[in-house]
Amino acid sequence: MSLSPRFIAFILAFLISLITSSFLAFVEGVSKGMLFVVSIAAFISSFFLVLYTVDILVFREVNKMYRTIHKLKMRDFNLAPRKKLIQESNPLKTINDEIFVYVTKKQKEIDELKKLELFRREFLADVSHEFKTPIFAAQGFIHTLLDGAMDDEKVRERFLRKAANNLDSLDVLVKDLLVLSQMETGDIKMNMAAVDMRLMALNIFGRLENIAKSRNVTLKVKPDELTEVWVKADADRMEQVMLNLIENAIKYGNEGGKVTVQFSEGKKYMEVAVRDTGPGIPHEHLNRIFERFYRVDKSRSKDIGGTGLGLAIVKHILNAHDTKIAVMSKPDKGxxxxxxxxxxxxSAHSEQSEEDFVTQVNS
Known part of the structure; x- marks a missing residue:
């Protein structure tokens, strides 16, 4: 039933008129004509008084709330027109529910902003630390040379090389930050083309052959029957993804272990998996490994090297390819x-055989 102002006024006026007439009926000397006149007078006066109170005073305030909301351009409210609001069984409850929904949404936004603020502070602290390390190291070597060590030819060359290595690390860090920033803002566009992922994996194996040999790590592509794996991707960016994943698998896996790139063919998609036989990643770290500068083992990561931005860049590149990266890890199982x-x-095939390609990479 619609509790409009007129309906409420009508019911209340009728009840007031009935009560008034009932009391007057017990008064001696009151005729039926007087009762009728009093009833009509009580009904009319009560009707307009209640209508004024409900419609003018209550709904006027409701309309003020509506106007305030629209002035603030709060599009989060799903507000009904005034006529429809009046027809609601409880219009004040309706607008209260809308305000509650709005406040809940805003509270979630506030919580998200707090998380972003915390992330921003952590990011600034991490960036400062990452920049400080190579800058201070290079600065120390150069000042040592200026303070007199330059006269010793062996010391001069060794310190200059160390300073150059630290500056190279700083250059890589700046480039990674620039790429990550461009990926997040969408400034880098993906140039989609047919890419042979198997050939790309073999290419990267050739580039990382020395690192793999130093750790006695075996590199393998599976399955053997897939001689070509053609996908739609940006070749340069996808190479960056594969290089980062394979290099991490070699560096963070166990010495004497195995790194496998495995392809699984579906109807529309090819699944690419990079697997190692290393110590694994603890469960509590899995949700954070794609954050910028996040390191599972900070002491070991510093010894191995890297900017701490590789997996963050991988995630953004794959997102730009409309796909997501998944990670599975078990302690001591890889x-x-x-x-x-x-x-x-x-139907295009590579003009160069895999054997020739590997020979070219190794030469």
Whole structure:
């Protein structure tokens, strides 16, 4: 039933008129005509008084609330027109529910902003620390040379090389930050083309051969029957993804272990998985490894090197390819990073055999 102002006024006026007439009926000397006149007078006066109170005073305040909301351009409110609001069984409850929903949304936004603020502070602290380390190291070597060590030829060359290495690390860090910033703002566009992921994996194996040999790590591509794996991707960016994942698998895996790049073919997509046989990643770290500068083992990561931005860049590149990266890890059983890419249905074949390609890489 619609409790409009007129309906409420009518009911209350009728009740007031009935009560008034009932009391007057017990008064001696009151005729039926007088009762009728009093009833009509009580009904009319009560009707307009209640209508004024409900419609003018109550709904006027409700309309003020509406106007205030619209002035603030709060689009989060799903407000009904005034006529529809009046027809609600309880219009004040309706607007109260809308305000409650709005406040709940805003509270979630506030909580999210607090998280972002905390992340911003941590990010600034991490950036400062990452910049400070190579800058202070290079600064120390150069000042040592200026203070007199330059006269010793062996010391001069060794310190200059160390300073150069630290400045190179700083250059890599700046480039990674620039790439990550451009990825987040969408300034870098993906140039989609047919890419042979198997050939790319072999190429990266060749580039990382020395690192793998130094750790006695075996590199393998599976399955053997897939001689070509064509997908739609940006070749340069996808190479950056594969290089980062394979290099991490070699560096953070166990010595004498194995790194496998495995391809699984579906109807529309190819799944790419990079698996190692390392110590694994603790469960509490899995949700944070794609954050900028986040390191599972900070002391070991510093010894191995890297900017701490690799996985963050990988995540953004894959997001730009409309896919997501997944990670599975078990302690002492290794870690697997996997993602899917759309298959490229092409009849084109590489003019160069895998054997020739590997020979070219190793030469």
């Amino acid at each position: 870690t697997t990073f996997s993602f899917k890419l759309e298959k490229a249905f092409t």
